[in-house]
Amino acid sequence: MRGGRLARGGRLARRGRLTRRTPAWEKALRYVLMLAVLAVTVGPFLWQLSTSFKGTTEDIYTSPPRFLPEHPTLHNYREVARIIPVWDYALNSLKVAAASVVTNLAGASMAGYALARLRFRGxxxxxxxxxxxxxVPLESIVIAQFTMVRDLHLNNTLVAVALPGAVGALNVLLMRNAFAAVPREIEEAAVIDGATAWQRFLRIGLPSVRGTLAVVAIFAFMGAWDDFLWPLIVLSDPDRFTLTVGLDYLHGTFTQNPRLVAAGTVIAVAPLVVMFACLQRYFFRGAGEGAVKG
Structure with a gap:
């Protein structure tokens, strides 16, 4: 009886320590730090977004700087689409990014499951x-990659752009750690019931690591969408340029009009924001992947 009261008293004491009120100065410091990080990370993009809606008659170099445009306009976006085939470039980037997502989800998940669950030599x-x-940095192997795609007669194609990033090493390790966190008792029960390795992979493994799959999909999409060096090297036909390579014309030819550069930047970043907004729930859950629901 006495032990029960002591246990309840210990739980109440711990609960009291966990629910103690945070001092006001500590809260203020946290908010100041969060606002500083927000300004450094999100501030430049918001400034580009604001600049992209400013007309040609509006001075973007005023002091102090004016964040909100006086007369918002979509003229800069129409001008970008008139100068370069931005939507064709975006479609090329979407094809490469979609291929990268599919190949990474399939290849990284199978390789990660094999490393975590299967027993084989090596x-x-x-x-x-x-x-x-x-x-290994990309710059040290880019010549070997180019030689490989040239020998395969794939240079100047979107397949050559997507091929080196088809299965990322980081994604394989992420999937390996996620599969390793799944309790082995579940798979052992499936083995007793006669399930094959493919059945365990498809019916037990993949449903248990959906959060990590979302993380891999986001990383693969971002890596393929933002890549600039490799598409610049392997592509020579302007009709096959990806968005990052095509938008480089805005920086080189229209440097005197930062409004067009800002509009092109927003066009390039918008799909990443949309994808992350759709998958952010699974993305944050993927950090603690491994728990299996009953």
Whole structure:
């Protein structure tokens, strides 16, 4: 009886420590730090968004700077579409990004499951190889990649743009850690019931790591959509340019009109914002992946 009262008293004491009120100065400091981080990370994009809606008669170099446009207009977006085939470039980038997402989801999930659950000779060496691949900078292998796609007669194609990032080493390691966190008892019960490795992968593994799959999809889409160096090297036909390469014309030819550059930047960033908004619930859940619902 006495032990029960002591246990209840300990729980109440811990609950009291967890629910203690935060001092006002600590709250204020947290909000100041969050606002500072928000200004540094989101501020430049919001400024570009504001600049993209400012007309040619509005001075964007006023002091102090004026954030909200006086007369918002879509003229800059129409002008970007008139100068370069921005929507064709966006379609090319979307094709490459979609291919990267599909191949990374399929390839990284299968490789991660094999590293985490299957027993085969050389499994540890394969895991070390994926870790070592993260340490190799792109600039050191770009010539070898270009030689490979040239020998395959794929240069100047969107397939060549998507091929090097078809399965990312980081995505494989993310999936491996997610599968390793799934309780083994569930798979052992499936083995007793006669489930094959593919059945365990499709019916137990994948439903348990949906959050990490969303993380991999976002990383793959962002990496393919934002890539500039590799498409610039492998593509020579302007009709096949991706959005990042095509928008470089705005920086080189129309530097005197930052409104057009800002409009092109917003066009390039908007799909990333939309995708993250759609998958953000699964993205944040993927940080604690591994829990299995009953």
């Amino acid at each position: 499994r540890k060496a394969a895991g070390i190889a994926f870790v070592m691949a993260l340490l």
